[in-house]
Amino acid sequence: MALVFVIPGLLFTVSCAKKAVKEDTSLSQQAADEAAAEKAKQEELARQRAIEEARLKEEAIQKAKDNFLNEDIHFEFDSAVLTPDAQEILKTKAEWLHSNPNVKSTIEGHCDERGTLEYNLALGERRASGAKSFLVDLGIPASRLTAISYGEERPVDPGQNEAAWAKNRRCHLTIK
Amino acid sequence: MPGVSRAEYDYVDISHPFLRKIPMAVPLFKKVSSGHETDQLSESASDLLAETLEFTGFFKLLDRKAFLVDPQTDATFVSVNFHDWTSIGAELLVTGGVLVQDNLVEIELRLYDTFKEQLLVGKRYKGQVADRRKIIRRFCSEVIYTLTGDRGIFNTEIALVSTGTGNKEIYICEFDGYNPRQLTHTKNITLSPAWSSDGEWLAYTSYAKGKPDLYIKNLRGNRGYVVAKKGINTTPAWFPNKFELAATLSFSDDPEIYLLTGTGKIIKRLTYNKGIDVSPTWSPDGKSVAFVSKRSGTPQIYIKDIDSGQVKRLTFQGRYNTQPSWSPKGDKMAYSGMENGHNNIFVIGFDGQGPIQLTHNEGDNESPSWSPDGNLIVFTSTRKGPSRIYVMTSYGTDQRRLLVLKGRQTEPKWSPRMVNK
Numbered sequence: 001m002a003l004v005f006v007i008p009g010l011l012f013t014v015s016c017a018k019k020a021v022k023e024d025t026s027l028s029q030q031a032a033d034e035a036a037a038e039k040a041k042q043e044e045l046a047r048q049r050a051i052e053e054a055r056l057k058e059e060a061i062q063k064a065k066d067n068f069l070n071e072d073i074h075f076e077f078d079s080a081v082l083t084p085d086a087q088e089i090l091k092t093k094a095e096w097l098h099s100n101p102n103v104k105s106t107i108e109g110h111c112d113e114r115g116t117l118e119y120n121l122a123l124g125e126r127r128a129s130g131a132k133s134f135l136v137d138l139g140i141p142a143s144r145l146t147a148i149s150y151g152e153e154r155p156v157d158p159g160q161n162e163a164a165w166a167k168n169r170r171c172h173l174t175i176k
Numbered sequence: 177m178p179g180v181s182r183a184e185y186d187y188v189d190i191s192h193p194f195l196r197k198i199p200m201a202v203p204l205f206k207k208v209s210s211g212h213e214t215d216q217l218s219e220s221a222s223d224l225l226a227e228t229l230e231f232t233g234f235f236k237l238l239d240r241k242a243f244l245v246d247p248q249t250d251a252t253f254v255s256v257n258f259h260d261w262t263s264i265g266a267e268l269l270v271t272g273g274v275l276v277q278d279n280l281v282e283i284e285l286r287l288y289d290t291f292k293e294q295l296l297v298g299k300r301y302k303g304q305v306a307d308r309r310k311i312i313r314r315f316c317s318e319v320i321y322t323l324t325g326d327r328g329i330f331n332t333e334i335a336l337v338s339t340g341t342g343n344k345e346i347y348i349c350e351f352d353g354y355n356p357r358q359l360t361h362t363k364n365i366t367l368s369p370a371w372s373s374d375g376e377w378l379a380y381t382s383y384a385k386g387k388p389d390l391y392i393k394n395l396r397g398n399r400g401y402v403v404a405k406k407g408i409n410t411t412p413a414w415f416p417n418k419f420e421l422a423a424t425l426s427f428s429d430d431p432e433i434y435l436l437t438g439t440g441k442i443i444k445r446l447t448y449n450k451g452i453d454v455s456p457t458w459s460p461d462g463k464s465v466a467f468v469s470k471r472s473g474t475p476q477i478y479i480k481d482i483d484s485g486q487v488k489r490l491t492f493q494g495r496y497n498t499q500p501s502w503s504p505k506g507d508k509m510a511y512s513g514m515e516n517g518h519n520n521i522f523v524i525g526f527d528g529q530g531p532i533q534l535t536h537n538e539g540d541n542e543s544p545s546w547s548p549d550g551n552l553i554v555f556t557s558t559r560k561g562p563s564r565i566y567v568m569t570s571y572g573t574d575q576r577r578l579l580v581l582k583g584r585q586t587e588p589k590w591s592p593r594m595v596n597k
Contacts, residue, residue: 114517121381126451148388
């Protein structure tokens, strides 16, 4: 940046001399054009860099948000115990909630279809409120979190096999 | 029961009513008038009567092709030659006469014991042609009362959940699956219907406002109450003969069972255990409540004595026993138990009998609910694919599909006997 500003300074000094005005003028004109082009180029590069940085930052923010929304935590059959994996995911979610202090989140508790419907509503409640307590313990105010059970009413995978059931035994977080 | 001798109740063995079905003949009703309407009614009314009585599981209806006499002769109506019926094995005979005049119908019906050569009960009914179902049901009630001393289930209904509209909504049909109609229009998940003892109120859970709240709805008017506490508000179970109900609430972050007024206010807490407590069902005398708890590590059925506060575990076999339903006579508990990943219906007696498994090797069988006379159990089954409603006797015999409806059907609940039906 310093160079860009020095050149117009010199140009002004030179253009003040009375001799060889024409040549000096053409020369100084050329230099000025080059300098201006260079300045524009540098400015454009800086702008591009800033845009790229903003884009990356935006992307990182979006990615963190997507992870928050898309990464479910999973459970064993008939269990509301938070597995080590589930706890790691919830820690990441807590970090995200910390850095987005205006966001409120709903924690949905879901079950696979194998248990019975009424019991699964209670189990989904245990899963959701367990995940909520974990986030509260990590410093997220309870007022920002709502737990809701859907029991076995909203499976993500309608399949009737262990892979599908494992996907369906989950807590899913949404934001308001 | 004054004026009724005990001997009249010997037809149906009360302790083993389905061991032996009583052979019964129901010939086409005699046409007393003539014309298309009479022809039609003679057939449809006699078929309906045969089907209605057969539904109970007590009778074996004999094939009309085997009958020795033409129903249109007086031999089946005015004077019965009992030998014509005993010789084909019929022990009971129901005859009828139909008279149609200006859209009014008169139906006379008689129940005979063919071996004793005795008229057991005879009734004459008058009404609109459109009332014929009601008339037939009234007489079926008389038949069952005469044979068992109990009024039967012909004035009962069944509430259920169906996904026909794309959402789970509550429907109500008659005891035999006839005339299903949509009760709720919540356009969201609606679950777990529960009848009050007088059949006037239905409690259920709905996500109508986005979360599982408890709705207490009067079936005759628009009156109703909502319990919308934080968390789940589920599994209502009316206290016998009172405007009170138990339900599972999780506002304390833990699903516990509470006793509520019919208007939804908490009277007292019934369970105290960190972890799941859900699905209450009352003993008919209201002295005990059974429920599902995970307090020992797996879901099992427990019974709490209300006065002493003592809690006893009922189920010990299997690792997943839920959906308890207390029998109307108070002597048994039906429930669903999971083995090898599938649920089946079991019945356990309080005399130490059982558990007896009533459904076997046919998909998942869940949500048992007793008929108010204790003789039948309605339940769901996935034996033919999607979940459907089935009925069986309380001994597991005569399993059949109750009704055909679009979508999947779950959570059937048998109503009490309706006074005004």
